[in-house]
Amino acid sequence: MTTAAAIHLRDVQFGYKPGHPILQIDDFSVPAGRRVFLHGPSGSGKTTLLSLISGVLVAQRGSVTVLGQDLTKLSAPARDTLRGSQIGYIFQGFNLIPYLTVAENIALPCDLHPARRKRIVAGSVVDEVARLARRLDIHTHLDAPVTHLSTGQQQRVAIARAIIGAPELVIADEPTSSLDTDRRDAFLALLTEVTSEAKDPTTLLFVSHDRSLASHFDEMLSLEGLRAGVAG
Numbered sequence: 001m002t003t004a005a006a007i008h009l010r011d012v013q014f015g016y017k018p019g020h021p022i023l024q025i026d027d028f029s030v031p032a033g034r035r036v037f038l039h040g041p042s043g044s045g046k047t048t049l050l051s052l053i054s055g056v057l058v059a060q061r062g063s064v065t066v067l068g069q070d071l072t073k074l075s076a077p078a079r080d081t082l083r084g085s086q087i088g089y090i091f092q093g094f095n096l097i098p099y100l101t102v103a104e105n106i107a108l109p110c111d112l113h114p115a116r117r118k119r120i121v122a123g124s125v126v127d128e129v130a131r132l133a134r135r136l137d138i139h140t141h142l143d144a145p146v147t148h149l150s151t152g153q154q155q156r157v158a159i160a161r162a163i164i165g166a167p168e169l170v171i172a173d174e175p176t177s178s179l180d181t182d183r184r185d186a187f188l189a190l191l192t193e194v195t196s197e198a199k200d201p202t203t204l205l206f207v208s209h210d211r212s213l214a215s216h217f218d219e220m221l222s223l224e225g226l227r228a229g230v231a232g
């Protein structure tokens, strides 16, 4: 078992406007292979933090080390490559591509990133899409436009797209807010199960304002507990 950190932020500061920090984080660490729930109220900066961790945004101060690389020292193309090849992202509104089928949406990371394609173990990308779709019970919809699926089914497409090609890190940004309690629990159980099934357990970072989801995870942290002296 490894105890290396998959994510480690130190002395980080970020603001959208100069002189107005949204995030100030002394120390935040997620051990590799762990499933961590990060709680924070609406507007507290959860999505902003995830954008720093996935390299979409860059901290103005401090270090953001993800899978061994300090993103603040990487070029934008190098951050894009790390994100595409090693990070699966489940967005708040799923961000599925409306004009593609279910199968095409799931396969997308493999089409865009050779590293994801190379890690397919099922044979071809088509075989892996079918395997994941069966696992997530959306296999009868593979050729349908993704917009024809229910919300719950679209969430499972988003899981499949995030985990195809075994990224080391999966990040989920409040993807359960539109579900009722039963469906929400089923979604979380499925997400935590499928991220445990990879050969090397995937690190999972899940953020939400809803503390009641924490029981599905190994550990809960609070965004407010990571912040140091943000004005306003």
Ligand SMILES: Nc1ncnc2c1ncn2[C@@H]1O[C@H](COP(=O)(O)OP(=O)(O)OP(=O)(O)O)[C@@H](O)[C@H]1O
Residues within 6 Å of the ligand: 016, 022, 040, 041, 042, 043, 044, 045, 046, 047, 048, 049, 209
């Ligand atoms: N692109 C942007 N430009 C300027 N300010 C932004 C931008 N994105 C977010 N903010 C501000 O940063 C703060 C944190 O926003 P963020 O979306 O990270 O919070 P959140 O915790 O994810 O919120 P929610 O739970 O409502 O999605 C908010 O005050 C928001 O208005």
